[in-house]
Amino acid sequence: MEMERDKREENVQEAGLAERHGDTLHSEIDLADHHDATTDEVLEEEHIDYSHFTKHELANLVKDLAKEDNFKRVDNILREVKPLYDDMREKEKAEALIKFIAAGGIEEDFEYKGDESDLVFDANLKLIRDRRTNHLRQQEERKNDNLRRKQELLEKIRELADSQNSDAQFEQFKELQKEWKGIGPVPSAQAKTLWANYHALVDRFYDNQSIYFELKELDRKRNLEAKVELCVRAEKLADVEIIKDAIRELNELHHEFKHIGPVPKDDKEVVWQRFKAASDAVYAKRDQYLQKLQQELHGNLDLKAKLSDDVQEYSTFDSDRIKEWNQKTKDILEIQKRWEVIGGLPRAKAKEVNKKFWGAFKAFFNNKNAFFKKLDEEREKNLQLKNELVEKAHALKESHDWEKTSNELKVLQQRWKEIGPVPEKFREKVFKDFKDACDYFFDQRRTQHGKIENEQADNLRQKEEICTILESHAAAGTAAPEVLKDLQDRFNAIGFVPRKDISTIRNRYHEAVDKFVSHIQGFSEDDKSKLLLENQLSDLKNDPxxxxxxxxxxxxxxxxxxxxxxxxxxxxxxxxxxxxxxxxxxxxxxxxxxxxxxxxxxxxxxxxxxxxxxx
CATH class of the missing domain: 1.10.287 (Helix Hairpins)
Known part of the structure; x- marks a missing residue:
C-alpha cells in the first residue's frame, strides 16, 4: 500500500511539472507548428478549373494522380473531378438508354458498360483509394509504435532520474535523449502530454544531479552553442530565393531547435528571441512574396474578367447557316486559347469568373448542338420525301410505256437531287432502293433494243480477250506494270456488256489482274498492293x-x-x-x-x- 501511495504521489508530481513547463514549452514550438500548418495553404498551387475538361482528359488526370504520394492534394482534386466525371457518365448512360429503347429494346434489359475512359477512370480511382488506405494505416501504425517507444523511454528516463548517482549515469541520460529525438511523430492526442512529461523528467534529472552540476552546465553550454548555430542557419535563409525551399528548411530547423536540450537560464530567452527573429524575417519575406503573387493574380483577374465579358455575346448567337456557326466556333475557341494562356486567379474570385466564362462558352455549344439537332430533324423530313419517291419509282418500274415512263422517272430523279441530305444511317439503303427501281426499268428498256444487245455482246468478247492476254502474260512470266496500264485503259474504254455477264466478266478481269500483278518480277509486296489499288481505283473512276x-x-x-x-x-x-x-x-x-x-x-x-x- 505504501509503494502504491508513493507511486501515485510521483505521478501527481510529474503532472504538476508538466503543467508548469507547458508555457515555456509552447514558446519554443508553437511558432513552428503554426507556420508549418499554414504554409501549405498559403503556398498552395494555382487552382485549376476542371469543368471544361473532356472525359478522356479527366481519366488521364486521375491516371496521373494515381502515381502521386501527396494524398492531400490528390483528395482536393478528386473532390472537384469526380462529380464532373460522374455527371458526364450519367448523361452518356441516359443517352445510350434512349437510343436502346428507340431501337426497340426494353429498359429492364439495358446494360451500360461505358467506354475505355470509364475503365481507366475507375481502375485508377480504386488504385488511389487502396494506396491512400494503405498509407494512412502505415502512418497510424508508425505513430502508435513511436508512442509506445517514447513511453518506454519515459520510464527509462524516470528510473535514471531517481537512481543513485554514478559516473555513467549522465552519458546514459544523453543516449536516451538522442534516442528520443530520433523517434518520429506520435498521435496528436498524446503529443502535448508526452512532450510535457518528457521536459518535466529532463528537468527532474538535472535537478537531482547536483553532484554533476558542472556537467549539467557544460551540457547546457553545448546546447546553447547548437542553438546559436541553428540561429545562424536560420538567419541565412532570408537570402534564399525560392520561398518554398526556405520555409521547408526553416521547419526542419524548428524541429532540431525544439529537440535540443536546455540552455543556461540567462541565455534561454536571448537565444529564443534571436531564433524567432530569424524565423520572422523568413516569414516576412514569404508574406511579401504572397503579396506580390496576389497582385499578379488580381492582374489576371482583370484580364479574365474582360474575356468573360467578351464571350457573353456568343451565348445568344443564332444563325441558320452552317458556315456562320463554324466561323463563330473558330472565334470562341480563339478566345479560349487566350483565356488559358493567362495564369491563375484569386481563390475568392476564381469560381465566379470561371462560372461566367464557361457558362457562356457552354451556352454557345449547347445552342450549336440544338441547331444541328434541328438539321437532323430536317434530314428526317428529307428521308420521308425520298421514301415517297422510292415508292413511286417502284410503282413505275414494271411499265412498258418506255418513253412516258422514262420521262416520269427522270422527273423523279431530278426531284431526288433537289431534296437535301438524309440521316447517314439511311443514306445507303434509301439510295439503293431508288436506284434499283430506276435501274430495273432502264435495264428492261435496254433489252428491247437488239443493237444494244449486239454491241454489248461484242464488248463482252473484247473484254474476254483482254482477260486472256492478262492470263497469258502471267503464265509466260512477261508481266510488267506498263503492260497492265495499257490493258487496263483498253478494258475501261470498252462499253457495257450484257447485264447477266457483268459480274462474271468483272470477276474474271479482277482475278486476271491479281494473277498478273503477282507474277511481276522485282516488285515488293507493297508495290504490288499499290499497283492493285491503282487498278481498282481506275475501275471505280470509270463506273457510272x-x-x-x-x-x-x-x-x-x-x-x-x-x-x-x-x-x-x-x-x-x-x-x-x-x-x-x-x-x-x-x-x-x-x-x-x-x-x-x-x-x-x-x-x-x-x-x-x-x-x-x-x-
Whole structure:
C-alpha cells in the first residue's frame, strides 16, 4: 500500500511539472507548428478549373494522380473531378438508354458498360483509394509504435532520474535523449502530454544531479552553442530565393531547435528571441512574396474578367447557316486559347469568373448542338420525301410505256437531287432502293433494243480477250506494270456488256489482274498492293456511280484506320498495367508484336487513303 501511495504521489508530481513547463514549452514550438500548418495553404498551387475538361482528359488526370504520394492534394482534386466525371457518365448512360429503347429494346434489359475512359477512370480511382488506405494505416501504425517507444523511454528516463548517482549515469541520460529525438511523430492526442512529461523528467534529472552540476552546465553550454548555430542557419535563409525551399528548411530547423536540450537560464530567452527573429524575417519575406503573387493574380483577374465579358455575346448567337456557326466556333475557341494562356486567379474570385466564362462558352455549344439537332430533324423530313419517291419509282418500274415512263422517272430523279441530305444511317439503303427501281426499268428498256444487245455482246468478247492476254502474260512470266496500264485503259474504254455477264466478266478481269500483278518480277509486296489499288481505283473512276463508290471506299478505309488506331491505343494502355505485373514478359512481348503489326497495317491503310485522294 505504501509503494502504491508513493507511486501515485510521483505521478501527481510529474503532472504538476508538466503543467508548469507547458508555457515555456509552447514558446519554443508553437511558432513552428503554426507556420508549418499554414504554409501549405498559403503556398498552395494555382487552382485549376476542371469543368471544361473532356472525359478522356479527366481519366488521364486521375491516371496521373494515381502515381502521386501527396494524398492531400490528390483528395482536393478528386473532390472537384469526380462529380464532373460522374455527371458526364450519367448523361452518356441516359443517352445510350434512349437510343436502346428507340431501337426497340426494353429498359429492364439495358446494360451500360461505358467506354475505355470509364475503365481507366475507375481502375485508377480504386488504385488511389487502396494506396491512400494503405498509407494512412502505415502512418497510424508508425505513430502508435513511436508512442509506445517514447513511453518506454519515459520510464527509462524516470528510473535514471531517481537512481543513485554514478559516473555513467549522465552519458546514459544523453543516449536516451538522442534516442528520443530520433523517434518520429506520435498521435496528436498524446503529443502535448508526452512532450510535457518528457521536459518535466529532463528537468527532474538535472535537478537531482547536483553532484554533476558542472556537467549539467557544460551540457547546457553545448546546447546553447547548437542553438546559436541553428540561429545562424536560420538567419541565412532570408537570402534564399525560392520561398518554398526556405520555409521547408526553416521547419526542419524548428524541429532540431525544439529537440535540443536546455540552455543556461540567462541565455534561454536571448537565444529564443534571436531564433524567432530569424524565423520572422523568413516569414516576412514569404508574406511579401504572397503579396506580390496576389497582385499578379488580381492582374489576371482583370484580364479574365474582360474575356468573360467578351464571350457573353456568343451565348445568344443564332444563325441558320452552317458556315456562320463554324466561323463563330473558330472565334470562341480563339478566345479560349487566350483565356488559358493567362495564369491563375484569386481563390475568392476564381469560381465566379470561371462560372461566367464557361457558362457562356457552354451556352454557345449547347445552342450549336440544338441547331444541328434541328438539321437532323430536317434530314428526317428529307428521308420521308425520298421514301415517297422510292415508292413511286417502284410503282413505275414494271411499265412498258418506255418513253412516258422514262420521262416520269427522270422527273423523279431530278426531284431526288433537289431534296437535301438524309440521316447517314439511311443514306445507303434509301439510295439503293431508288436506284434499283430506276435501274430495273432502264435495264428492261435496254433489252428491247437488239443493237444494244449486239454491241454489248461484242464488248463482252473484247473484254474476254483482254482477260486472256492478262492470263497469258502471267503464265509466260512477261508481266510488267506498263503492260497492265495499257490493258487496263483498253478494258475501261470498252462499253457495257450484257447485264447477266457483268459480274462474271468483272470477276474474271479482277482475278486476271491479281494473277498478273503477282507474277511481276522485282516488285515488293507493297508495290504490288499499290499497283492493285491503282487498278481498282481506275475501275471505280470509270463506273457510272464512281463518285459514290469512291466515297464509300474512302469511308471504309477511314473506318479501318480508326479501328487500328483504337486497337494500338488500347494495347499500349494495357502494356502500362502489365508493366506492374510479375511474370508478364511473354504477354508484353505478344502485345508489342501486335502493336508493330498493327502499325505496319496502319501505314498501308494511310498510303491507300492518300492514293484515293488523288482521283
Amino acid at each position: 456511280m464512281a463518285e459514290r463508290k469512291i466515297y464509300q471506299k474512302e469511308q471504309a478505309i477511314r473506318k479501318k484506320i480508326s479501328k487500328v488506331e483504337n486497337d494500338i491505343a488500347l494495347w499500349k494502355n494495357n502494356l502500362e498495367f502489365f508493366s506492374r505485373s510479375q511474370n508478364a514478359e511473354s504477354v508484353r512481348a505478344e502485345f508489342n508484336d501486335k502493336i508493330k503489326e498493327a502499325g505496319d497495317h496502319l501505314k498501308q491503310l494511310k498510303d491507300q487513303l492518300k492514293l484515293l485522294k488523288t482521283i
